[in-house]
Amino acid sequence: SQQGEEDPQALSIQEGENATMNCSYKTSINNLQWYRQNSGRGLVHLILIRSNEREKHSGRLRVTLDTSKKSSSLLITASRAADTASYFCATADTNAGKSTFGDGTTLTVKP
Amino acid sequence: DAMVIQNPRYQVTQFGKPVTLSCSQTLNHNVMYWYQQKSSQAPKLLFHYYDKDFNNEADTPDNFQSRRPNTSFCFLDIRSPGLGDAAMYLCATSTGDQETQYFGPGTRLLVL
Numbered sequence A: 001s002q003q004g005e006e007d008p009q010a011l012s013i014q015e016g017e018n019a020t021m022n023c024s025y026k027t028s029i030n031n032l033q034w035y036r037q038n039s040g041r042g043l044v045h046l047i048l049i050r051s052n053e054r055e056k057h058s059g060r061l062r063v064t065l066d067t068s069k070k071s072s073s074l075l076i077t078a079s080r081a082a083d084t085a086s087y088f089c090a091t092a093d094t095n096a097g098k099s100t101f102g103d104g105t106t107l108t109v110k111p
Numbered sequence B: 001d002a003m004v005i006q007n008p009r010y011q012v013t014q015f016g017k018p019v020t021l022s023c024s025q026t027l028n029h030n031v032m033y034w035y036q037q038k039s040s041q042a043p044k045l046l047f048h049y050y051d052k053d054f055n056n057e058a059d060t061p062d063n064f065q066s067r068r069p070n071t072s073f074c075f076l077d078i079r080s081p082g083l084g085d086a087a088m089y090l091c092a093t094s095t096g097d098q099e100t101q102y103f104g105p106g107t108r109l110l111v112l
Helices: none
Strands: A004-009 A010-014 A017-023 A029-037 A041-048 A056-060 A059-068 A071-076 A085-093 A099-101 A105-111 B003-006 B009-013 B019-025 B029-035 B045-052 B055-056 B064-068 B073-078 B088-094 B107-110
Touching: A004 A085, A010 A017, A017 A085, A017 A105, A029 A059, A029 A071, A041 A056, A041 A059, A041 A071, A071 A085, B003 B088, B009 B019, B019 B029, B019 B088, B019 B107, B029 B073, B045 B064, B073 B088
Parallel strands: A010 A105, B009 B107
Antiparallel strands: A004 A017, A017 A071, A029 A041, A029 A085, A056 A059, A059 A071, A085 A099, A085 A105, B003 B019, B019 B073, B029 B045, B029 B088, B045 B055, B064 B073, B088 B107
């Protein structure tokens, strides 16, 4: 099974609203990464947050990490139709030489 | 521009006919990955190379093989494609095996 589990599986909002996606995981991690995938395309890296960090920002994106709860959230503020995509978290397990992707959240932003 | 390139973007093959997908990178990254992604699912890691060291995932079928002749190129060979192998195949690179991954656009494989 995947290390990361994302919630919700699907999210539909109006343009201008904020979108929040969550990722939960089971083991100790070195870092957690968020990626975006537009339909039929490759994944694009958004943010990497290390286990000793609690929050990171990039433009309209805000990522938090709570290692005590083994969870992370991705907040997209003031969403746009172009934000419509699938969003995946990937966790870098401290005992594995790789990162493992969660099942993703499909975000639809209606104009 | 530095990037990860996958060729072809679309590949049609016949059931049982060997097919090779290619990936090249200009990032000079140590690590190269191959993922299989089926519709509405997470990317599934098939294998990865750290330099020349090959790491196969335990549940990757024997039907899937890989070659990395040099830093820049990595190939995915599917020896006898079945209908269940129809998927998007994604190549990615990174500087380390738990660092940010840079993905190519993917090759969509159709098996007839």
